[in-house]
Amino acid sequence: xxxxxxxxxxxxxxxxxxxxxxxxxxxxxxxxxxxxxxxxxxxxxxxxxxxxxxxxxxxxxxxxxxxxxxxxxxxxxxxxxxxxxxxxxxxxxxxxxxxxxxxxxxxxxxxxxxxxxxxxxxxxxxxxxxxxxxxxxxxxxxxxxxxxxxxxxxxxxxxxxxxxxxxxxxxxxxxxxxxxxxxxxxxxxxxxxxxxxxxxxxxxxxxxxxxxxxxxxxxxxxxxxxxxxxxxxxxxxxxxxxxxxxxxxxxxxxxxxxxxxxxxxxxxxxxxxxxxxxxxxxxxxxxxxxxxxxxxxxxxxxxxxxxxxxxxxxxxxxxxxxxxxxxxxxxxxxxxxxxxxxxxxxxxxx
Amino acid sequence: xxxxxxxxxxxxxxxxxxxxxxxxxxxxxxxxxxxxxxxxxxxxxxxxxxxxxxxxxxxxxxxxxxxxxxxxxxxxxxxxxxxxxxxxxxxxxxxxxxxxxxxxxxxxxxxxxxxxxxxxxxxxxxxxxxxxxxxxxxxxxxxxxxxxxxxxxxxxxxxxxxxxxxxxxxxxxxxxxxxxxxxxxxxxxxxxxxxxxxxxxxxxxxxxxxxxxxxxxxxxxxxxxxxxxxxxxxxxxxxxxxxxxxxxxxxxxxxxxxxxxxxxxxxxxxxxxxxxxxxxxxxxxxxxxxxxxxxxxxxxxxxxxxxxxxxxxxxxxxxxxxxxxxxxxxxxxxxxxxxxxxxxxxxxxx
Numbered sequence: 059x060x061x062x063x064x065x066x067x068x069x070x071x072x073x074x075x076x077x078x079x080x081x082x083x084x085x086x087x088x089x090x091x092x093x094x095x096x097x098x099x100x101x102x103x104x105x106x107x108x109x110x111x112x113x114x115x116x117x118x119x120x121x122x123x124x125x126x127x128x129x130x131x132x133x134x135x136x137x138x139x140x141x142x143x144x145x146x147x148x149x150x151x152x153x154x155x156x157x158x159x160x161x162x163x164x165x166x167x168x169x170x171x172x173x174x175x176x177x178x179x180x181x182x183x184x185x186x187x188x189x190x191x192x193x194x195x196x197x198x199x200x201x202x203x204x205x206x207x208x209x210x211x212x213x214x215x216x217x218x219x220x221x222x223x224x225x226x227x228x229x230x231x232x233x234x235x236x237x238x239x240x241x242x243x244x245x246x247x248x249x250x251x252x253x254x255x256x257x258x259x260x261x262x263x264x265x266x267x268x269x270x271x272x273x274x275x276x277x278x279x280x281x282x283x284x285x286x287x288x289x290x291x292x293x294x295x296x297x298x299x300x301x302x303x304x305x306x307x308x309x310x311x312x313x314x315x316x317x318x319x320x321x322x323x324x325x326x327x328x329x330x331x332x333x334x335x336x337x338x339x340x341x342x343x344x345x346x347x348x349x350x351x352x353x354x355x356x357x358x359x360x361x362x363x364x365x366x367x368x369x370x371x372x373x374x375x376x377x378x379x380x381x382x383x384x385x386x387x388x389x390x391x392x393x394x395x396x397x398x399x400x401x402x403x404x405x406x407x408x
Numbered sequence: 409x410x411x412x413x414x415x416x417x418x419x420x421x422x423x424x425x426x427x428x429x430x431x432x433x434x435x436x437x438x439x440x441x442x443x444x445x446x447x448x449x450x451x452x453x454x455x456x457x458x459x460x461x462x463x464x465x466x467x468x469x470x471x472x473x474x475x476x477x478x479x480x481x482x483x484x485x486x487x488x489x490x491x492x493x494x495x496x497x498x499x500x501x502x503x504x505x506x507x508x509x510x511x512x513x514x515x516x517x518x519x520x521x522x523x524x525x526x527x528x529x530x531x532x533x534x535x536x537x538x539x540x541x542x543x544x545x546x547x548x549x550x551x552x553x554x555x556x557x558x559x560x561x562x563x564x565x566x567x568x569x570x571x572x573x574x575x576x577x578x579x580x581x582x583x584x585x586x587x588x589x590x591x592x593x594x595x596x597x598x599x600x601x602x603x604x605x606x607x608x609x610x611x612x613x614x615x616x617x618x619x620x621x622x623x624x625x626x627x628x629x630x631x632x633x634x635x636x637x638x639x640x641x642x643x644x645x646x647x648x649x650x651x652x653x654x655x656x657x658x659x660x661x662x663x664x665x666x667x668x669x670x671x672x673x674x675x676x677x678x679x680x681x682x683x684x685x686x687x688x689x690x691x692x693x694x695x696x697x698x699x700x701x702x703x704x705x706x707x708x709x710x711x712x713x714x715x716x717x718x719x720x721x722x723x724x725x726x727x728x729x730x731x732x733x734x735x736x737x738x739x740x741x742x743x744x745x746x747x748x749x750x751x752x753x754x755x756x757x758x
Contacts (some may be wrong), residue, residue, distance in 0.1 A: 208667045221605055221613040255571055255655040258493075263571040263652045286656040287663025299656075302613045305605040306636040306653055310660055313637025317558045318668060318692060325688060334679060341675065342668060 076107040076130060077384045080170035081376070083112030083120075084139040084157040085177020087369045093176065094120035096376025101129040103377075106384055109134045109170055111161040136160040139177065142369060146184035158182055162189045165362045172363035172383035174354065176371040183219065186360040193396055195403050196359035200231055200301070201366070203238065203355040205308045207315070207345035209289050211245075213238050214253075214297045215358065217304035225268035226406060228252065228298050229276060232269075233402050234358045234395060235296030236278050241389045242382070243295065247279050251294035253303060254283035265300065276402045315346015353378025356386050358395070363387055426457040426480060427734045430520035431726070433462030433470075434489040434507040435527020437719045443526060444470035446726025451479040453727075456734055459484045459520055461511040486510040489527065492719060496534035508532055512539045515712045522713035522733035524704065526721040533569060536710040543746055545753050546709035550581055550651070551716065553588065553705040555658045557665070557695035559639050561595075563588050564603075564647045565708065567654035575618035576756060578602065578648050579626060582619075583752050584708045584745060585646030586628050591739040592732070593645065597629050601644035603653060604633035615650065626752045665696015703728025706736050708745070713737055 081097050083090045090112055097108045098121070107130035110117050114135045121131070137155040140146065150159060158177055162185040164170035175182045183199045192199060202215020215231045215238075216223070232250050239248035252270055254262035259270065259282055266283070273280040284294050286307065299307070319342040326335035353375050354367030365383040367375055386392070431447050433440045440462055447458045448471070457480035460467050464485045471481070487505040490496065500509060508527055512535040514520035525532045533549045542549060552565020565581050565588075566573075582600045589598035602620055604612035609620065609632055616633070623630040634644050636657065649657070669692040676685035703725050704717030715733040717725055736742070 206664070208664060208671065219605075253656065255569075255652055263650075266652075286659035287666070289660065290663045290667035300613075302605055302616075303653060303656055306603065306649075306656060307660055309636035310639065310657055311664055313640045314556070314558060314661055314664055314696070315668070316637070317640040318665070318695065321558065321695065322672075322688070322692070325691065329684060329688075330679060338672070338675060338679075342672070345668065345671065346664070 074130075077105060077172065077387045078107045078109065078170045079380050079383050080109045080111055080134070080161040080164040080173040081380065082157045082161045082173065082175035082177055083110040083117045084136065085175040085181075086367070086371050088372055089176065090116050090120050092372045093376050095124065096371075096373035097131060097380070098124040098126045098129065099373055099377045100380040101126070101131050106380060107131070108380070109161075109164060111136050111157045111164070113137070134160060134164065140181035142178045144178065144181070146178065146180040149181060150184050150188060156181075158185045159189070162186060162362075162364060165364065166190055171387045172365065174365045174367070174376070174379045174383050176354070176367040176369060176376060176379070179366050180219070182364055182366045183357060186357050186362065186364040190360045190362035190364065193359045193361060193399055195226075195399060196230060197227065199360050200234060200358040201355060202231070202235065202304065202358065203242070206289055206311045207347065209292070211243055211292065212289055212295060212297060213243065214289070214299070214304055214307060216299065216301040217308045218301050220301035221305075222302075223265060223300035225265055225272055228265065228269035228300065229272045229402060229406060230359070230399060231298045232273055232278055232280070232296065233276070233398050235298060237391070237395045237398055238358070239295045241391055241394070242385065245295045248295035249281045249293070250278045250296040250298065251281050251284040251288075253286065253297050253299040253307075255285065257283050257285055257288070259283065269298070272406055276405050312347045315343055319343040319346070353382050356382065356391065359399075361392065363392060424480075427455060427522065427737050428457045428459065428520045429730050429733050430459045430461055430484070430511040430514040430523040431730065432507045432511045432523065432525035432527055433460040433467050434486065435525040436717070436721050438722055439526065440466050440470050442722045443726050445474065446721075446723035447481060447730070448474045448476045448479065449723055449727045450730040451476070451481050456480075456730055458482070458730070459511075459514060461486050461507045461514070463487070484510060484514065490531035492528045494528065494531070496528065496530040499531060500534050500538060506531075508535045509539070512536060512712075512714060515714065516540055521737045522715065524715045524717070524726070524729045524733050526704070526717040526719060526726060526729070529716050530569070532714055532716045533707060536707050536712065536714040540710045540712035540714065543709045543711060543749055545576075545749060546580060547577065549710050550584060550708040551705060552581070552585065552654065552708065553592070556639055556661045557697065559642070561593055561642065562639055562645060562647060563593065564639070564649065564654055564657060566649065566651040567658045568651050570651035571655075572652075573615060573650035575615055575622055578615065578619035578650065579622045579752060579756060580709070580749060581648045582623055582628055582630070582646065583626070583748050585648060587741070587745050587748055588708070589645045591741055591744070592735065595645045598645035599631045599643070600628045600646040600648065601631050601634040601638075603636065603647050603649040603657075605635065607633050607635055607638070609633065619648070622756055626755050662697050665693055669693040669696070703732050706732065706741065709749075711742065713742060
């Protein structure tokens with residue numbers, strides 16, 4: 059059943075209890091082929107109806123490669139793509155029919171429950187902020203989750219674009235991380251920590267010290283400071299930092315893992331069969347570059363579910379990102395987050 | 409020849425062209441045994457005269473274990489040690505005869521050319537700042553060098569206690585890194601970069617953007633921003649960041665390497681003989697934890713040579729730290745740094 063972009067699809071999905079996910083079919087290094095393939099996989103496994111947003115000719119051609127005729131997938135036309143590196147706000151104005159704009163718009167007007175993109179993270183953020191709007195008290199969307207492979211149960215945030223944070227923003231990230239860890243990692247009472255330069259209270263820069271004082275008051279399970287090496291010791295479920303520091307954490311982890319992996323490959327070459335050495339090097343690489351494999355994460359602090367993933371995503375990652383979008387919708391992540399942020403804002407302000 | 413702490417020693421060293429290094433014999437996890445052993449090694453290899461500053465009974469007892477009678481080593485008595493974790497400024501007042509205080513004092517009054525400690529870095533910094541004084545325009549000593557093992561030719565600074573930096577401080581770190589890379593890494597025209605969240609100009613937080621504008625003017629070989637993963641790509645000789653970010657870089661690298669090393673040991677256990685698996689895991693650990701092995705680095709921005717090393721240092725590291733102190737003295741590192749900082753200050757201020 060290939061249905062056109064109209065109310066029938068929406069009604070159909072609602073009747074059958076499917077979560078409706080708008081997928082940016084043009085975003086990512088391997089779009090549209092891998093994106094369409096991942097969407098077909100997700101739809102095959104059930105639970106979701108997919109709107110593939112993109113150039114109709116290209117997307118239809120990719121769909122023809124799959125046995126997708128009976129799946130709840132439709133094509134929604136868009137024009138243009140916002141590429142990685144384009145200035146997002148300007149690109150949004152210049153390309154009002156770009157795939158990420160149309161996909162986010164479907165969420166805004168209730169024709170989809172969530173959107174997913176492997177394209178420019180900046181474009182997803184800008185589209186979400188402008189079209190869906192941000193939650194009260196959030197300046198711009200935040201981003202995070204288990205971004206370090208050897209700490210797959212530790213959510214780190216912000217790793218997005220909040221590079222100049224007031225202490226109250228770090229408190230917001232703590233609240234977001236708390237809700238995220240409950241809903242996505244299944245932790246009952248997440249241990250929330252601030253990333254700092256010493257574990258003792260009072261260690262840190264001005265921003266962290268002030269945030270620490272605020273976090274003592276807001277009713278989270280705040281365990282104080284952790285240092286960067288503690289990320290690997292499972293002492294905290296949520297590690298809070300500003301987006302500048304979070305970006306350094308994520309990129310250093312990726313870079314170090316990639317460099318170690320290459321070094322290992324040559325070290326092992328003399329001792330193991332080539333395939334085994336390659337396999338071990340690959341494990342090290344994947345452990346350090348989890349974002350490519352994990353699928354993606356929701357943008358935090360926007361009024362709607364928008365999941366962003368890695369540009370290098372292939373079909374499997376896209377499918378997992380759709381799963382994350384579905385989970386966010388099913389657990390009412392945005393509503394829950396709104397409530398918690400409102401509650402904490404009252405505490406911090408009072 | 410065991411000579412007492414007096415002018416004879418100074419004159420002797422000067423006559424013989426030896427660099428006189430005061431070593432904090434009580435600082436570090438393995439003090440005094442490993443410290444004394446390292447000092448004996450350094451003195452045996454020539455070029456330095458050593459003043460071992462510590463509890464005379466303990467230090468003499470350790471010296472007795474070595475065939476050090478003919479070496480230019482003397483014992484200088486001190487009382488007490490400032491431990492890791494003590495509040496340095498307060499400890500300095502409470503323990504005016506502590507080993508690091510006495511060792512730094514020898515440099516101040518010209519009885520030693522440099523001091524070296526594997527004890528509390530904070531105590532070394534406080535002693536250097538209070539006793540030797542900081543260079544004009546430096547708020548507190550900075551610390552850095554090749555702290556990431558897979559980037560052994562890339563100096564990263566600050567990794568010390570400057571956790572709230574004005575843009576002009578980052579410029580100072582750039583100048584320090586430039587002089588360090590020339591004198592310690594032998595780079596003719598060091599490529600100096602700012603650590604940021606994107607390689608493009610204009611990417612970063614307010615601090616980094618303002619520092620970037622200043623760095624365009626000061627006559628260094630400033631190549632702009634690098635991202636954390638670029639540290640492993642040899643695109644820059646000097647990577648500048650504030651001490652908060654630098655601490656995260658250093659500790660994350662250590663923590664990730666340690667975690668990967670442990671994971672590897674178990675992954676390899678099935679495929680290689682135990683010793684080989686252990687050896688490979690050890691290489692990964694060492695690549696990620698270079699500071700333990702490298703010896704140490706000079707405190708930057710103080711009026712004198714004070715080298716600090718890792719608390720876990722053993723004899724070999726202490727010997728290498730003494731070598732670093734010697735190199736700093738021989739290359740007139742402090743004087744050169746003073747000149748460059750003065751020159752740049754005029755440019756930035758004008």
